Each structure stands twice: as C-alpha cells, then as structure tokens.
Amino acid sequence: MRKFIADVKNKVLEKGEHYITSDYKTRNTNRSHKGIDLIGQNKSIDNVTAIDKGEVITSKKSNTAGNYVEVKQENGFITRYLHMKDNSLKVKKGDKVSKGEVLGRMGNTGNSTGAHLHFAVTDAKRNDQDPLPYLLGTKDFTKANSNYYQDFILKIQKVLGTKVDGIAGPNTLNKTITISSKVNNHHPAVLVIQEYLTNLGYKEVGKLDGIAGKNFTKAVKQYQKDNNLVVDGIITKKAQTWKTLLNI
Numbered sequence: 383m384r385k386f387i388a389d390v391k392n393k394v395l396e397k398g399e400h401y402i403t404s405d406y407k408t409r410n411t412n413r414s415h416k417g418i419d420l421i422g423q424n425k426s427i428d429n430v431t432a433i434d435k436g437e438v439i440t441s442k443k444s445n446t447a448g449n450y451v452e453v454k455q456e457n458g459f460i461t462r463y464l465h466m467k468d469n470s471l472k473v474k475k476g477d478k479v480s481k482g483e484v485l486g487r488m489g490n491t492g493n494s495t496g497a498h499l500h501f502a503v504t505d506a507k508r509n510d511q512d513p514l515p516y517l518l519g520t521k522d523f524t525k526a527n528s529n530y531y532q533d534f535i536l537k538i539q540k541v542l543g544t545k546v547d548g549i550a551g552p553n554t555l556n557k558t559i560t561i562s563s564k565v566n567n568h569h570p571a572v573l574v575i576q577e578y579l580t581n582l583g584y585k586e587v588g589k590l591d592g593i594a595g596k597n598f599t600k601a602v603k604q605y606q607k608d609n610n611l612v613v614d615g616i617i618t619k620k621a622q623t624w625k626t627l628l629n630i
C-alpha cells in the first residue's frame with residue numbers, strides 16, 4: 383500500500399515527493415521494520431540526500447543493507463540510508479555532509495525487492511526512533527544546549543516551590559501539578575516545559591508563550607507518544623509524564 387506524505391520533498395530524496403511503501407514498526411504490520419521505506423513519485427529513481435548536516439560514519443556494502451550510508455547528526459543521533467545502487471555512493475567514512483547533499487542513488491541492493499530507500503533514525507545508543515517526525519520536520523537533529531536537562535530541573539523546582547537542588551527525586555515529583563489546556567494553563571511551569579520540549583526537538587511547541595494551548599497539547603501528545611505513555615496531552619500530577627520529564 384502506498385501512502386503519500388506531503389511536504390517532505392528534498393528531505394532524503396532529491397526530487398521525488400515521497401511515498402511510504404512500508405512504515406515504521408509501530409505503525410506497521412511488519413513490527414520489526416526499523417525504518418520507513420520510501421519511493422519517489424511515479425516510482426522515479428532519485429538521488430538519496432542527507433536529511434541534515436553531519437559526519438559520515440559508514441559508507442559500504444553489506445548483504446542485508448546493500449550499499450548504505452550512516453550519518454552521525456549534530457545531536458549524536460544516527461541516520462541510515464539503505465539499499466543504494468552499486469557504485470553510486472558519493473561519500474566515504476569521515477566526510478562531512480551538508481543538508482541535501484547527495485549520498486548516492488536509490489537502488490535495490492541487499493535485502494530488497496524493488497528500488498526504494500529505507501531510511502532509519504537511531505539515537506546515539508542505536509535505539510530505534512520513529513523517522514516520520516524528522517521527515518515531516520516536527521523534530522530535527524539540532525544539538526540542544528548540553529545543560530538543558532539540568533536547567534529544566536532547576537527551573538521546574540523553582541516554579542513548583544520545592545527545594546532547588548537540581549536533583550529530581552520524590553520531593554520534586556510530590557510538588558508536581560496537573561497541567562493541561564484546562565488546568566493550570568497559565569502556570570509558570572508551562573513556559574519551563576515549553577523550553578524543555580523545544581530543547582528536546584519538539585517543534586510543535588511553537589512560540590514560547592507560557593500558555594498551555596493547542597500547540598502545547600500537540601507537543602505533549604507527541605512527547606507522550608514517543609515515550610510510550612498514555613497520549614492525552616495532559617501532564618497529570620505525580621504521574622508518568624511528569625516522571626518521564628523529570629527522568630525519575
């Protein structure tokens with residue numbers, strides 16, 4: 383089944399608008415599928431391009447992946463581009479690539495039954511990530527301020543009125559409050575959470591306005607989805623979303 387995803391032109395394929403032919407495992411009947419398979423419009427064979435700037439850490443051929451390239455992104459995440467055509471790889475290990483740079487040509491090498499691009503994203507520890515938010519541009523690979531977690535804890539402790547020691551534990555959790563578009567939607571904690579989610583790459587947050595409105599709810603839902611939490615857009619007092627935010 384082909385599913386068209388709009389507005390992702392020039393992300394990982396140079397010309398074609400992308401069709402998903404096989405989706406990421408959590409939305410797929412093939413639950414072990416670790417990436418998204420894409421073909422170009424009208425099945426056109428297209429050049430494969432880097433989704434964002436980074437450093438090539440792998441450029442070689444394997445039996446299963448075919449000719450493939452791995453790029454380490456600015457934030458340490460790894461993007462993978464599989465099944466490229468023989469002799470088409472344009473980059474080698476150690477190369478710095480820019481956004482949109484051609485890596486090779488879509489192909490049918492390795493464990494593949496037709497020309498397509500298998501695009502996958504992992505974090506620095508190679509835990510699989512859903513590539514779709516990156517294709518849609520709701521998440522990116524921008525390196526966050528390395529102190530953003532610590533900043534978040536200090537700021538959230540301050541606005542929740544607990545001891546400001548930078549250590550998130552039961553005392554901080556105890557002081558947490560429910561935040562949603564209906565409850566505490568102008569509480570100072572909203573801005574602190576907006577900043578934190580933005581640092582984590584959640585562009586859905588939009589303007590940092592301190593208001594838990596439509597965008598805030600959207601971002602919280604996406605965060606909950608990504609962390610396998612109940613997806614309701616509500617950060618409930620002392621509950622799992624708070625624990626995950628605080629990393630407890």
Ligand SMILES: [Zn+2]
Nearest residue numbers: 417418419500
């Ligand atoms: Zn695939």
